[in-house]
Amino acid sequence: MHKPVRNAWKFCRRHLSVGTQPKPVLSTKETLTDLFGRYHNYLRISLTERCNLRCQYCMPEEGVKLTEKPHLLTTDEVIKIARLFVKEGVDKIRLTGGEPTVRKDLPDIIYNLKQIEGLKTVAMTTNGLVLTKQLVALQKAGLDIVNVSLDTLVAEKYEKITRRKGWNRVMMGIDLALQLGYNPVKVNCVVMKDFNENEIVDFVRLTKDRSVDVRFIEYMPFTGNKWEVNKLIPYKSMLGMIQAEWPDFQPLKNAPNDTSKAWKVPGYKGQVGFITSMSEHFCGTCNRVRITADGNLKVCLFGNTEISLRDAIRSKCSDDDLTALISAAVKRKKKQHAGMLNISQMANRPMILIGG
Numbered sequence: 296m297h298k299p300v301r302n303a304w305k306f307c308r309r310h311l312s313v314g315t316q317p318k319p320v321l322s323t324k325e326t327l328t329d330l331f332g333r334y335h336n337y338l339r340i341s342l343t344e345r346c347n348l349r350c351q352y353c354m355p356e357e358g359v360k361l362t363e364k365p366h367l368l369t370t371d372e373v374i375k376i377a378r379l380f381v382k383e384g385v386d387k388i389r390l391t392g393g394e395p396t397v398r399k400d401l402p403d404i405i406y407n408l409k410q411i412e413g414l415k416t417v418a419m420t421t422n423g424l425v426l427t428k429q430l431v432a433l434q435k436a437g438l439d440i441v442n443v444s445l446d447t448l449v450a451e452k453y454e455k456i457t458r459r460k461g462w463n464r465v466m467m468g469i470d471l472a473l474q475l476g477y478n479p480v481k482v483n484c485v486v487m488k489d490f491n492e493n494e495i496v497d498f499v500r501l502t503k504d505r506s507v508d509v510r511f512i513e514y515m516p517f518t519g520n521k522w523e524v525n526k527l528i529p530y531k532s533m534l535g536m537i538q539a540e541w542p543d544f545q546p547l548k549n550a551p552n553d554t555s556k557a558w559k560v561p562g563y564k565g566q567v568g569f570i571t572s573m574s575e576h577f578c579g580t581c582n583r584v585r586i587t588a589d590g591n592l593k594v595c596l597f598g599n600t601e602i603s604l605r606d607a608i609r610s611k612c613s614d615d616d617l618t619a620l621i622s623a624a625v626k627r628k629k630k631q632h633a634g635m636l637n638i639s640q641m642a643n644r645p646m647i648l649i650g651g
Contacts, residue, residue, distance in 0.1 A: 326383040326618055329594075329628040333581055337552070338385045340373060341588040342404065343393040348422050349458035350446075362589045370400050372608055374407050376586060377414070379617055387416040389440075393588065396425050402436040409437035416440060420483070424461045426468025434475055441472050442481040447491050448498065456490065469507070479508040479565055486528045487514050495533055496540050502565030510555050510568040529574040530556070537567070552582040572596075578631035584624075592621065594628040 327335040344361045368376070377388055388408060395401055408417050418440035419433070430441070445465055447453050453462035472480045482501070486492055498509045514527050537558075538544050547557035547566065555568030585593040590605025602624045607617055 324384055326622045327380075327385070327584075327625055329625050331579075331628075331630055333579075333628070334384070335582050335584050335594075335625060336385050337387045337389070337583045338377070338380045339389045339391055339583060339585045340377065341391045341393065341586065342373065342395045342398045342401065343367070344588045345397050346392060346394040346422070347397060347424055347459070348394065348461075350422075350444075351456055351458070366605070367588050368586075368590045368605055370404055370407075372590065372605065373404055374411075375608060376590075376604055377408055378411055379614060379621065380584075381411050381414045383618060383621070386414060387418065388414060389418040389420060389442075391420045394422055394424075395419055396421050396429055401429070402432050405433060405436040405438050418442065420444065421468075422457075423465035423468040425464075427464065427471055430468065430471055430475060440481070441477050442483055443469055443472070444483045444485075445469070446485050446487075448494055448501070452491065473506060478506045480506065481508045481510060483510050483512055485512045485514055486533060488526045488528055492528050492533075492536070495536050499537055499541070499560060499567055502560065502563045502567060505565050507565040508555075508557075508568060509565065510570055512570040513573040527573055530569045530571040531574070533569060534558075552580050554583075592624050594624055600627070 324334055329335070344359070344367075377385075380388075390401070390404070392398075398404070405417055405419075408414060416439045417437055419438055420442040421444070423443040423445065426441075426443070430438075433441075443465065445453075446456050447462075450462040453465075454460055469480055469482065482498070484491070484498055486495065495511065498511070501507055502509055511530075511533050513530065534544075541560045543561050544558055544567075545561060547559055549555070549557055554572075555570050557566055557568050559566040581595075583596075585596065586604065587593060587601070589603075590608070591601035591603050593601050602620060604617065604620070607620055612620070
């Protein structure tokens with residue numbers, strides 16, 4: 296499992312004790328800038344550890360022990376944390392899980408996030424199972440961007456990888472998102488050898504007449520997902536498969552903090568991206584930090600050091616001390632992750648307990 300959480304209560308006690316001068320409040324950009332000059336304006340918040348699927352690369356076959364509800368962030372705590380980060384410069388928040396749509400107060404959370412001055416974008420990553428039921432309400436609440444996780448275009452293979460039925464519902468959810476004007480709808484596909492690498496070309500064809508951004512994600516190691524390097528299909532191998540079908544497949548310009556390398560088949564409505572976490576890491580331009588559903592701050596997806604903002608909030612830390620706690624964590628962020636072979640040997644949470 297992950298390393299024990301640092302004791303935020305002791306941190307606040309130390310900085311609020313009698314005779315101790317309050318720590319100076321940092322300027323906005325300084326708070327979220329690490330020692331390598333990376334400014335973090337993108338926050339990912341996991342709303343729940345629960346999920347209605349059991350994807351093999353995300354959750355161990357035997358399942359995981361979920362955190363009891365009293366130890367998860369409440370709606371008010373989610374909004375408080377979001378306000379703290381936005382005040383320090385975050386302008387994009389992505390809601391993840393588990394599966395965020397299983398949380399009943401999701402529309403309220405989105406609505407309240409959209410009321411925070413300075414927050415430009417509220418996005419969500421979902422498995423898409425219930426989008427046909429929920430997306431209209433989520434859009435009305437203010438949801439700006441939707442990403443749908445989908446690893447196969449074959450219903451039987453979907454059931455194998457997710458250990459559940461529902462492929463048709465996901466496809467209908469993607470179509471509904473397009474009808475509602477989401478442009479593009481991002482489709483996240485984890486590519487695994489001997490499972491779906493033969494579908495890469497089919498996923499690219501999905502972009503011909505649809506405003507979808509298919510993002511191929513290299514298979515990443517997390518506790519319990521039985522990661523093996525021979526299951527990894529590197530970015531350049533995927534690229535070669537596509538170029539064999541479309542020799543004119545061309546790269547697009549990427550923004551400085553993009554995790555996805557963008558490409559496009561000329562004339563196609565949508566586009567393709569590659570998230571190369573393993574073969575060509577993008578740590579040098581990372582601008583993301585994460586909050587787990589139980590309130591821990593993770594400054595790196597592959598790092599196993601966490602700090603409990605939940606404990607700090609419930610210990611009545613002042614906003615200034617919470618900000619100092621966040622800044623201290625960001626300043627400890629390493630230059631880059633340990634590399635794919637080392638990561639596979641490190642203890643870390645299963646993906647479902649991290650939140651995408």
